[in-house]
Amino acid sequence: MPQPSTRNRLLEHAEAVFRQKGFDGASVQDITRAADVPKGSFYNHFDSKQDLAVEIVHRYAGGTDLSPLGEGDSPVARLRAYLLGELERTEITGVEFGCLLGTFASDSATAGDRVREAVGEALASRSASLARTIEEGQATGAITARRPAGVLATFLVDALEGAILRAKTAVGPSTAAEEIDIALDALRP
């Protein structure tokens, strides 16, 4: 079986390093060390740490499981299942390290325009996916039609990110799952 290429090794390991240390806290050496490749090889594959981070954002966004949004339950139940799935994703990779998109969003001011825009677009794409399910609920009257589906979707994604952000401080037990239920209460007609 062929060995994964150096480029793939860097991509495989950089996500965890970025999540654990943030954009500024993660050095190129941290990443090459985690990937077990020579430090000098990094720049054969990526122009910069920023260049790698943009690819990591695309991979992370592409790895989002949207399937809970498409199944047969009520729209609100599907939204809940999706949001709890995202929460679980952060639990699996370590609550204390939060969500990669949230971490990079927080690092936007220093990570540079390309990373900032990639994160913003990934969050916007996530909101757009939720908006379609919200529109279904609005059509049946299960979800309030007083506000545009897109804004409600943005609110849900941000409420989740905010709950995950607090969980990183690990002061007191996480109430993130209950906060998702409260956020969904805001969608009542």
Next chain:
Amino acid sequence: MPQPSTRNRLLEHAEAVFRQKGFDGASVQDITRAADVPKGSFYNHFDSKQDLAVEIVHRYAGGTDLSPLGEGDSPVARLRAYLLGELERTEITGVEFGCLLGTFASDSATAGDRVREAVGEALASRSASLARTIEEGQATGAITARRPAGVLATFLVDALEGAILRAKTAVGPSTAAEEIDIALDALRP
């Protein structure tokens, strides 16, 4: 008039540097340069960057304007005024730099336990302030009593932090003010 002491100069300038660069992105040299003091003087006043960051969190939390929570309007109107005030605070200091507590919460994994705990306690204290106003609303029936005031308060603070977090990516116009209104919808009986 006496000159502000070196220690006070560091405290005055560190907040902006931390907000703009995050805990990891801000070096001691960035801070001493912003404060216009010799780099070597830093360690006469603080044991570490972490030590300074803990003081900055306390100052930031102490600078929170809780007065909107205590005035004569309905509890929900007071909560809205408080949350819009916090949003405005980030607008004045630069939307792209977000909220200092949110930025440090995101940096929790690398900033060290003392910073992490100081931020967690500042967020918990903010929630406790909101919870008292929520309890008033629950007593009159204006706010749902199906959930504990403390959890509703935590949800509101986190929804605000999540909306501010997205605004840092500056992709599309900020919907943060509308998200605050949606979050308050969740408190309906």
